[in-house]
Amino acid sequence: MSMTTPPGWYPDPGVPGTERWWDGAAWTGHTRAPGGQAFGPPEPVTVVAAPVVRRRGSLPAIGATAVVLVAAIAVGVVVLGKGDDTPHTASGSKSATAPVTVNSPSPKPSSGPSDDPHTLVDQLNGITLPIPDGWEKTDDAVTGLVTMATKDTYNCPGDSGFCHHGKVTTSTATMTDLKTAEAVAKNDIADAANDAYDHDPVGARLYNGITSHREVKSGSVVVDGRTGYLVRWEVRTGAGPGGYVESLAFPSTVGSEAMVIARFAFDAGKDGPPLALMDTVTQGIAPIGGGRNGGVGSSLPPPSL
Template identity: 40%
Template sequence: MTDSLSGISLPVPEGWYGEELQVGAALTSKESYDCPGDASKTCVKGGAYSAPAVVLGTRGGTAEEVAKADIAANAEESYGGEAYGRITSHDVLASKAVTVAGQKGYLVRWRAVTQEGSDGFVQSLAFPSPSRPDQIVVVRFGVDTDQRQTVLDEITEGIEVAEGGRGSGQDV
């Protein structure tokens, strides 16, 4: 799935689908269920989406600063609120430097413990855009804990520079 704004493509795991957004791209698990905190809403087993940090309102000058600043908002968006009740606690599973699409990035992964229903693995991944190095891209992940945690690694490791994602757009 291509995020042309950020100049990257994300792999679509088996059992998921993807769509390009106005400011990014989204991956969503095909498996859904009634949200435990509000059965009138539908929750999915997992999702991920990319967007520039500035669009998300996440501050920081480096990939590490952005990933660390974004994780709490990501956890709240993915597993807080009416869908699962509040997040009662979290465990930090990873906080490390990674290379994504040839860029030096950083990821923070939590296990978010919810008040109702499934707990979740949440991950904030930040790295400079391959097509706009001054712009930091954030990929937010949220996956129910009954799913394979390795899907987070599979997506992270599969992010590539989008075809035609480099250059000024002037060469024809």
């Protein structure tokens, strides 16, 4: 019995010892060594065999100690609740819905054909984002997410390290049964806030943690011609001015149309980016190449379960 196979890295039947990215509907041009770093898109290939299926993010600049990829959130990590001003632990969560997992299979998914310093390219999700003046592309060695941040950094007010005044990441929401942009955004916002201002992936509390939060904006929004949903929180921290965090979810324009999550984290105060910039970046999200993008697929058949 054939079933739709989720996006992921699968053995490339045309090139032994290589994995190729399946976007949920078509093979793409992205390959990598098994479990390793992705290569740039090669020349298109045509192979007829199907592969064997294998079943298989923060505002502060991470210091030299951040050298491991955090693959899961441990039980007991602080998770923000909704509708009050006090954080909740994972054991006190009010929702039984499976959490959204923000996943980026490649360590550097943004590497692509564009060297434009004003454009951030997310190859796996088939989109580009405008890079504002004073911002730049960054490599997040811990999460591997497609990332841009303000160029200037400052000494974090909590644990030692360097922080950015603003940061934006994009990724694919996986390991979730949530079907709508609204559900994905509402389910992601607490994790987005925690990752940005409560603790980094290696546990450092660069702002001495979040002390309270409040929702300042939520609702539907058009992203690249498709209906998405955003949730924006203002958070207060134990040290520093706090900030604003937004989870924006919208359907991908490629493959199986899994949800894309864009996370925004802007410092509050006079040194933080203007909140209107979140909307400007959202309005500038576009398909790679400027038209409707069906991905960089080949004629390989889909993997079968």
